Structures are given as structure tokens and as C-alpha cells.
Amino acid sequence: MVPTARVLGALVLFLVLEWYAATSQVPWLFLLALWVVAVVLAAAVYAAWNRRGVTLHLGVGDARPAPGSPVEALPDHVLRAGPMPAPVFEGDGFGLEVALRSRRGTRGPVWAQGTVGGERIVAATGLVSADGWSRVRSMSAARRGAIGATGWSVGTSDPFGFFRGVEKTPDEEVVVVLPKFASVSGLRQSRELDASVAATRAGSGNELFGIREYRPGDSLRRIHWRSSAKRGELVVREYEPPGVQTLTIVLDRDPPSTDIADQMARIAASEAWDCLRDGGRVVLWAPGTEPLPSRDIWSVLEWLARYPSTASSPAEPVIGQDLVTVTAGNQEAADTIELARSRGARVRAWVVGDARFDVDAPVERVGTAWPI
Template identity: 30%
Template structure:
């Protein structure tokens, strides 16, 4: 992609320089002193020469960016990974690029490391390579903005600026922990398939409206004739026991700062569970109440689950209770709560009646707001009274140990 042409704003020093040349000219015109004309001409010559040099000073610069030695448009990392970013400034011009200043902006780095300033001169038809090391501190999709370089060479009369464009995107997966076991998935399910899963099987389960891509062989002609619209048959498919991970991403349920809050901690738990389930070869389904990033349909791979969790952002969607009522659950369900929501007890009980083994993972809001102490414990007690498993994730550094604890020792303070 071509970089925009450089701009050449005139500096205050340049206006002073021009004013001095004009005053010299008037003085020479009034006094007819020859050497004043010489100084006037020299001053104007220096001003014009500086303008021409500034015009071409940054024109030949090109940028190449490498992430951990790889020159790619997209790169994948995990929170906590060490990242080495290399910037190669190549000057295609036959003149050096003098006094080039700029600052690389790395959005996913820790706040104190996001701006990486530099000041250098790039030789004619040469290149300079800069590098900096940082840590992937945030999950998400990040694109490096254009690198804006500036120069006031040669005499500070013009402030030349140019944006160097090198499209580079980095997808950072959320942090996850390795766990050796997880009681929810390590037990045998009470039923193999509590819900009829819509798919490509042979058992007829109902009809629905036609969608692009549906096979003409599945058209239900009797229903089509009755409603005067194409209607197709749906079939069930056999599925092995799997894990559904449900998340509440509504801003109202999130407690804490932007960089560290109950949703971010819930996503770490979700990533840990998805990683463990994938290691065991179990299908993983992701579910959230996000409208901007709808949940994937059907089981997803470990990469797809991490990709979904990396891109998930707070969003005003339906309540967690409504989402759970509409959830097409698998045999095992883990519901992650950024904040306690007693209204979810009813849909969890309904799941239990239908044979689904559910686990509620509560992120204790007292981590961020001590005045909320006891809310997570109160909901946990109500859930346990109905026979629903609960884990409360507090501020302990080894929170993954809470996940693998049995029900009698699942709450840690």
C-alpha cells in the first residue's frame, strides 16, 4: 500500500526568516547599499533551498514491520507472550533522510510501553532497522496505525511529515491455564443427548423456513403449499457429549477497570475450559449474549474458540437469563458470571431437569468492589441447594486450582 505524500508546513522560524529577508530588502531599497541586496538574496536562496530539501527529505522512505521475525499481515499471540517488533526504514532516495523522528504505537503493549519513540538519519539508498521488545498485555484484534515520521531538516524552516503505511494485524488470544483435570467433564453424563441437535442426520425433528444453501431434496412440499413459502425439513444428528461455555458480556454485569475486570477474568476461565476440553477431544460450543459478535453455530475447534474469546467485547445484548433459556446446550454447560445474577437459577434448574450437567463459575465482584462482598457466596449457596455445581473465582493467583477442586472444596477465599 502506498504511503500518503508528505506535508510541508512552514514553521515559526521560517516566518521569522522570511520577515528578516523582507526587512533586509526594504533596507537595501532605501539605502542602496549593495551588500544588503546580497544578504537579501542569500536569505531567500537559503529559504528556497531548505524548502526543496524538505520536500524530498522523507519522500523515499518505506516501512517494513516484522513480528517475532515474521513479515506477515496477521500474527497470532497469547496474552503474556514476549513480542519483538522490528521496524525497517528503507530510503530509496539518492539523498539521505535527515533527522527523522517518530513514535511507533503498539496498542497491545503495557501502557508504559505503548509509545516507542525514535530519532535517526537514514542513509541514501540505505536502511535502518529498529527493534523493541514488549509483552502482549491485552487480548483482542489489534492493527498497527500508520507510522508518522517527521523532520525539520535541514534548518528547522519546514516541518515535514509523512505517514508510512504497513498493514499489520495481531490477534492476541486470552490467557489460559493448564489444568490436569476438571470434574465437570471427567464424570459420565446422565444422558448422551438431552436435546435433538439440528444437523445432517436422518431423524426428522421439524420444519423451518427455507434458507439459501438448503438442499431442494429437503423441501417439505405440503407445508410449502399451505403457507405459500418454501419450507424445509430439519433433521437431528448424533452428537457425542460436549461442553457449552456461556458468557455474559453485558456492560452492566462487568465490574472493575477496563484492563482488569470481572469479564476479563471470566474470559480467562473460558479459555482454560475450552483448552482442556479440546485436549480431551470433546466438542466445544461457545455462547454469549453479544449482538455484535454472534455465537458460533455448532462445535468449534480450539483455535476458533480462542479466536472468538479474543474478539469478544462488552455489548448490550439480552440478559443472561434469556440467553440461557434460548441456549441449545450440550451435555455439559459451564456458565460464567462476571457478576452474580440470581435470575439465572430458573433456566439452570430447567437444564438440570433435561439431563444437562451444569456448572456455575462466579467471578467474585468483591475483588474490585469490597462493598459487594458476600453476593457471590449468596448465589452459590442458592445454586448448591438445588444441586448445581458452583465455583467461585476470587483474587487468588492460582485460580485454576479452584476449577479442578471437587464440590466440597470449590470455594476459596
């Protein structure tokens, strides 16, 4: 808590009143000067009390889907399993909720300011009740990726503005903007995935699907000791039930531009959506990252929203019956295709851009415009 320039003004007023009272011999001016001091002291006590117990909460209040947003085509049961209150896809607008809460009764005045997605935001109120206070700020169309709140602080004062306290809050992630996607089954040169086995139970079979945390009752023979040592907890191998389609999607380690990375994420999400809605499974992987085996579209979309990842891992992809690479013409992608072909997998590729990419597999070439 620090005094403002108004404290200096009150001190000047006190001295003027004292001087005028002494020279004019008007007794009640001495009382008025003391009242000025009393108000400043009361304001100091109030300001110290006011700054305690006020917390800031930032979140998504609502989402405004843009034309062509995947939200419009997703089934209700899929949306209910997604981020709350609503998923935000690239190009969508959303409402940023700035909420102030008081743990110890009514407080005020209070204000908060900081930056979200590069945009400066200020919110203020004269009163924060026990039920809290909130405002929703409309945010413009967002790009794929995590949007963070940085440099935020909560300020408090007394009603006269004599004293002010500012408390910084930690930076946090507000929302993850997901990549757009749409079915590409009519564009790719491969057979439709078989949906008749969607209800088969996971965890048995002969084909390795991925690894997961150890659960009571799992066989000790299925513990993956190398990954367990690396993670610091027991993990077990999870095998693919016979007949379930597994699609491995491999992306480049380091795309040459943001636009190309965005398009690669969209295509990978579209391939994953076609596979998952037909009862299959997806393994996402980029060189240097840990593979993500998943049967949930939302975990796939979040992984792709954060692509390319800065994490480093020596893990190799889990290659199932089908493998698709989404690349800008990277040699690592070509090597992965050859590895998958040597293991008997069906392979194909998407190439974003016009780079040369010579592989013995079906190739679809696209630009960075969406939809393709």
C-alpha cells in the same frame, strides 16, 4: 507542509547580509544573501517531495513469554496455526515493530509518533531506503484484550529543518492479548471427554452445532433463513456428527469488574482447551452476543480476549450434551442451567467470587488469582 521558525531566521539573515553588503560595499555579500534564499527554496522543494510515498506500519515483532505462559506448554502444531509471528498472552511482553516504508525511492528525514496501549512512542530516522526502515520497541507485560495504536502521525522535513509536514494515520489494532489458560480437567467434577471420535466429519447428524456460510452443494433445506436475512448472506445449519462431544460455555453478559472478567475468560479458555484437544467442539456464548461454534483454539481465545463484547444480538445458545457456565453469580446463568437441564444436557458451573449461586448442578468456586 508548513515553514518552521528557521525560515524566519533565514529571512533575518538575508536582510542582515543585504544591509551589510549595501553599507560596506562588499559585493560578494549580495551573492551570499542570494545563496541563503536559494537554500530555503531548495529546502521547500525537497520537503514537498519528501512527504510523498512514506507509509507507517505497526505490528508485533516478537513475543517474550512470561513464566507460566501457555506458549510454553502448547504443542508445536498448535503454535504454527496461531497468530504470527507469535501469540501474545496476558502477562507476556512483546516487541512493537515501528516500520517506515517508501514507495518511491529513498526518503528522509522521517519520524513517527503516537500511542500504543497508553504508552507514548516516538521513532525517527534520517533516511528511509527503498527497503524500508524499522525499529522494535520493547513493550511491558500486557493485559487481556485488544491493544490499539491511537493518535499516530508521520512527519517529514528537509535536511535543514526549514519546512515540516505531518500526516495523521488512522487508528488501528496492533495485537490482541489472549487470556491465559491451563487444563482444569483435574479440578472439575465431570467425566473426561472422549477423544476417540476426533476424526468424525462435521456437518451431518441430528444435533444442531451452529451455523456457517453457505457453500456450493449444501442442501437448500439446511439454509437458516432468519440468520441469512440478518447477515445479508446465506448461512446453513451445521449439525453435530453422532458421538462428537459438544461443550457449550456460557459467560455473564456484564461481569462486575475487569479482574472477574479476566478470570472468567481464563476459565472458559481452559474448559475449551480441554474439550478441543480431546477432539470435541466448543460453543461460546454470552447473553446478547452471537454464539461462536468452533473447533479452533485460536478463534476461541480471540473471542475471549474481546470479552465482554459490546455487540448486541438476540441469539440463544446452542446447547449440546454438556454445558458449563462461568459466572459471578448472575441469575441469567442460573436460568441457562435450568434451560439446559430441561433439554437433557449435563451441566456444571464455575463461580468467580463469593456471590450466592443456588443451582441444581456441580459448582466450583474460585477467586481472581491465577493459576487456580
